[in-house]
Amino acid sequence: MSATESAKTGADPSHSATQDAATVQRGASGEKEFVQVHCSTVRFAGDSGDGMQVVGSQFADIASMTGLVVCTQPDYPSEIRAPAGSLGGVSGFQLSFADHEVHTPGDSPYVLIAMNPAALKVNLREVQPGGILVVNEDEFNETNLAKAGYAANPLTSGELSAYRVIPVAMTRMNEEAVRHLQLPRKDAARCKNFFALGLSLWLYDRPIQPVLEYLIKKFRKSLSIMAANGASLRAGYNYANTAELFHVQHTVAAAKLPKGRYRRVTGNEAAALGLVAAGYRAGRTLVYASYPITPASEILHELSKYKDYDVRTLQVEDEIAACVGAIGASFAGAIGVTGTSGPGLALKVEGMGLAVMTELPMVIFDVQRAGPSTGMPTKTEQSDLLMAVHGRHGEAPLAVLAAATPADCFAMAFEAVRLATKYMTPVIVLSDSFLSNGAEPWRIVDPDDLPDLHTPAIPSPEQFAPYRRDPITLARPWVSPGTPGCEHRIGGLEKTDITGAVSYDALNHQRMVNVRAEKIERIASDIPPAIVKGSGKADLLVVSWGSTYGSVAAAVSGLQEAGRSVDHLHLRYLNPFPANLGSLLKPYKKILVPENSMGQLCMLLRAKYLVDAQSLAKVEGRPFRVNELIKLIGDFLTVM
Amino acid sequence: MSIDAPQNPTTEICSEQLVDPHPLTRKDFQSGQEVKWCPGCGDHGILMQVQNVLPKLGIPREKICFVSGIGCSSRFPYYLNTYGFHGIHGRAPAIAMGVKCARPDLSVWVVTGDGDSLSIGTNHLIHCLRRNLDLNILLFNNRIYGLTKGQYSPTSEFGKKTKSSPWGTIEQPIHPIEIALAAEATFVARSVVASPQHLSQTLEAAARHKGVSFVEILQDCVVFNEGVLNSLGERSERDNNWVFLEQGQPIRFGKNREKGIVLRGTQAEAVTLGENGVREEDLMVHDSGSPSRVSAYLLASFNPPEMPMAFGIFRQVQKPTYDDLLVEQANEAIAERGRGDLPRLLRSGTTWLVD
Numbered sequence: 004m005s006a007t008e009s010a011k012t013g014a015d016p017s018h019s020a021t022q023d024a025a026t027v028q029r030g031a032s033g034e035k036e037f038v039q040v041h042c043s044t045v046r047f048a049g050d051s052g053d054g055m056q057v058v059g060s061q062f063a064d065i066a067s068m069t070g071l072v073v074c075t076q077p078d079y080p081s082e083i084r085a086p087a088g089s090l091g092g093v094s095g096f097q098l099s100f101a102d103h104e105v106h107t108p109g110d111s112p113y114v115l116i117a118m119n120p121a122a123l124k125v126n127l128r129e130v131q132p133g134g135i136l137v138v139n140e141d142e143f144n145e146t147n148l149a150k151a152g153y154a155a156n157p158l159t160s161g162e163l164s165a166y167r168v169i170p171v172a173m174t175r176m177n178e179e180a181v182r183h184l185q186l187p188r189k190d191a192a193r194c195k196n197f198f199a200l201g202l203s204l205w206l207y208d209r210p211i212q213p214v215l216e217y218l219i220k221k222f223r224k225s226l227s228i229m230a231a232n233g234a235s236l237r238a239g240y241n242y243a244n245t246a247e248l249f250h251v252q253h254t255v256a257a258a259k260l261p262k263g264r265y266r267r268v269t270g271n272e273a274a275a276l277g278l279v280a281a282g283y284r285a286g287r288t289l290v291y292a293s294y295p296i297t298p299a300s301e302i303l304h305e306l307s308k309y310k311d312y313d314v315r316t317l318q319v320e321d322e323i324a325a326c327v328g329a330i331g332a333s334f335a336g337a338i339g340v341t342g343t344s345g346p347g348l349a350l351k352v353e354g355m356g357l358a359v360m361t362e363l364p365m366v367i368f369d370v371q372r373a374g375p376s377t378g379m380p381t382k383t384e385q386s387d388l389l390m391a392v393h394g395r396h397g398e399a400p401l402a403v404l405a406a407a408t409p410a411d412c413f414a415m416a417f418e419a420v421r422l423a424t425k426y427m428t429p430v431i432v433l434s435d436s437f438l439s440n441g442a443e444p445w446r447i448v449d450p451d452d453l454p455d456l457h458t459p460a461i462p463s464p465e466q467f468a469p470y471r472r473d474p475i476t477l478a479r480p481w482v483s484p485g486t487p488g489c490e491h492r493i494g495g496l497e498k499t500d501i502t503g504a505v506s507y508d509a510l511n512h513q514r515m516v517n518v519r520a521e522k523i524e525r526i527a528s529d530i531p532p533a534i535v536k537g538s539g540k541a542d543l544l545v546v547s548w549g550s551t552y553g554s555v556a557a558a559v560s561g562l563q564e565a566g567r568s569v570d571h572l573h574l575r576y577l578n579p580f581p582a583n584l585g586s587l588l589k590p591y592k593k594i595l596v597p598e599n600s601m602g603q604l605c606m607l608l609r610a611k612y613l614v615d616a617q618s619l620a621k622v623e624g625r626p627f628r629v630n631e632l633i634k635l636i637g638d639f640l641t642v643m
Numbered sequence: 644m645s646i647d648a649p650q651n652p653t654t655e656i657c658s659e660q661l662v663d664p665h666p667l668t669r670k671d672f673q674s675g676q677e678v679k680w681c682p683g684c685g686d687h688g689i690l691m692q693v694q695n696v697l698p699k700l701g702i703p704r705e706k707i708c709f710v711s712g713i714g715c716s717s718r719f720p721y722y723l724n725t726y727g728f729h730g731i732h733g734r735a736p737a738i739a740m741g742v743k744c745a746r747p748d749l750s751v752w753v754v755t756g757d758g759d760s761l762s763i764g765t766n767h768l769i770h771c772l773r774r775n776l777d778l779n780i781l782l783f784n785n786r787i788y789g790l791t792k793g794q795y796s797p798t799s800e801f802g803k804k805t806k807s808s809p810w811g812t813i814e815q816p817i818h819p820i821e822i823a824l825a826a827e828a829t830f831v832a833r834s835v836v837a838s839p840q841h842l843s844q845t846l847e848a849a850a851r852h853k854g855v856s857f858v859e860i861l862q863d864c865v866v867f868n869e870g871v872l873n874s875l876g877e878r879s880e881r882d883n884n885w886v887f888l889e890q891g892q893p894i895r896f897g898k899n900r901e902k903g904i905v906l907r908g909t910q911a912e913a914v915t916l917g918e919n920g921v922r923e924e925d926l927m928v929h930d931s932g933s934p935s936r937v938s939a940y941l942l943a944s945f946n947p948p949e950m951p952m953a954f955g956i957f958r959q960v961q962k963p964t965y966d967d968l969l970v971e972q973a974n975e976a977i978a979e980r981g982r983g984d985l986p987r988l989l990r991s992g993t994t995w996l997v998d
Contacts, residue, residue, distance in 0.1 A: 217993075266993060276989060283985050290744060311982060320767065324767055332744060335745035335749065447990055485706060485748070493727075494727075
């Protein structure tokens, strides 16, 4: 997809911001009373052993299957095994679903399902005022309250008066629901997440049948567990119905989406699939060399499953080996790819310089996280932009792309391979922690509809010279070992133009620096132009890049609908910038650049285009919220 | 020494090439680039032996790839008319791994030095060795930093005075062969530029070994470390200070092979045959294929003048190679699931139709 082209994003701010509060229709269908909403956000929270990720994903799948646009974001505890019931052990899964295109998992939940006091404590401040708290009251005993740091039981202390609290005896009712199966106590207790799922599916008028089908597939080998989870799910659903827990059901109409088959993908899954697809379309082996690092490791995990797709994954000894191993693979004619996060990108810097000098295709996936140093490994940030664009010794330009949404990681991974192989250059793709774990619907592509990535036929030995360039792209020929008659040597030393022989000649060096820069610049005319969403002549242009796309697009379109004079431009190509960017920026008196960094894109725009760009910086380890941006951009409009 | 080649791809290619009416010669491997090492540098001798050995392997030139790091030794690929990649400091084994994993059919060589792969790149060397990639790693050890003009290296002797250690180094040297043995490399050898024939035989045996081959080649740096070989025994005394290991043979040395090595408990001792009743049957017999690495460590630790410097193949065993296993796993996956069907992969998991 082209993020810049997807116009309908976020709709009016009341949808994405206040969500369920925006009741548009109240009615009755048969005996059911329902409230129709455009968009809602739910968070499941419990102990890390409570299965919150499972039921969150199930809810997301069912919402997707019933036609909604769904974005999800897990929130794992940072400790591997924090003590049960402790604040550090709370695991969450948030999802937003809508009848229109959205690209954020929602600002704040309208419904919080809290399986214990710690889950309530950790997540309460995020919940919308007036929102619904579904709590497992059975777990609000003295021990658990103490572990969560509650002096008094919040269910009775009155401190939750701003919310609609719905206490449910989930533990006991689950036990009853599965009693007939005579499971060991522990196994029986573990089903209560499906009780919670049943409740929430009723609340949003979603069918439970697909969950039962999932259980049949998942627990084929353990019929009693399958039956128990199913029984618990039904019990939860029925209880919500008969006990009139929520007074009304909420319903969201199906979204109007482009036709096709869809699935949900996380950013890292999409990246892996995009790379596999690119290898397939290039007709080359894909070699992914990597060192485990949060939050990029899933790309390695995913790709290591695909051995039957001509994909070779190398888990190597360090980040440097990963980078130069990918370069070696590219020299040998494979598509060399490495993936990492900030600390690893720093270690790959020297290797990337080698790839620039040897003009070999290579892709570096940087799933950014909060830095510097070890920083906050599980938290998101966009602060590697300047390192990606400029962070090498010597004059070492390369292409830099950034995915806008989880599903866009597929497109950008593919695009990176296209540019790398066409221009014989390393390409960095910037993703981040937020995109890597977040999931959204992706319209499945037919790989044969994707661009053909085969490189031009290699020259005959008589015609061949390692640095004889294509006159249009300035790419040198990609001739790998095994090709008779074209034996040649390349390396990190400066090359003589055309012959590739080592050269310390002054004028040759200037010429080669120029040509390497020119080659990257030429990419600008081979990428989609930037698009302004809006009038093109508003008082303010908001420029975003990377994962802030979802919230910035929603915020700006909200402001536009409220009559404010503001346009939006989102960048997926950071180096080179799209060829038309300068002329698009020029008419604006003011430009505002919201980023999860201290203003790195803002600096690049000012430096390159001499425009009055202002930074809206946020480095809290989490993305902008839509409401937050509406306020910040609105305030900026008022005072500017 | 034994240069019997185990079954491996190089020998397979060799048999194809036997029918070639135009076998390659040493000249075919000269790149025509002016060789820029200092006159008298040991690198010249190594280059000559490599150019002698390559035609014997029967591997087409285009299937050979030399990968190097940084340092004098690492200029090596430029002088060979094969594919070559001059990498960055210390990283040659990691680059070579990428090459080999992308193209397991290539004969991939790593040329490196003591600074390159025992200082900045030690990590990569060790991991490359333990993985048993089918590569040939030639480590030129002159015990000095030459290209940066004369600082001590990780293999420099304790107390050595150099530009960066005017009072002598205060570091214990690292021992390349022992590192390779600890990493369980499947072929570990040492040779020396001063013995061209031994060097040639060792290189050929390394090339024919299926699995990782590690060859430490001792050499002088005529400018910054002249006479380092003499520290292992003056030229006239070499027969008494150097021992050449032969597979399955009692370990003997000396001008008239009158000396030998005997084992006393866990210690080795240099003896003279006939003295104190020592007979040939008492001598240690060299077994490079021993499952235990203990005697290899012992031999590798010899240092003149107490014990003779040992040359030859310390260890040669067969183990599955990383590159073979990589391909095998892919083949297994294909046998089990069929060749990857990308449209099916993209549609996997929970999907739904919007129409």
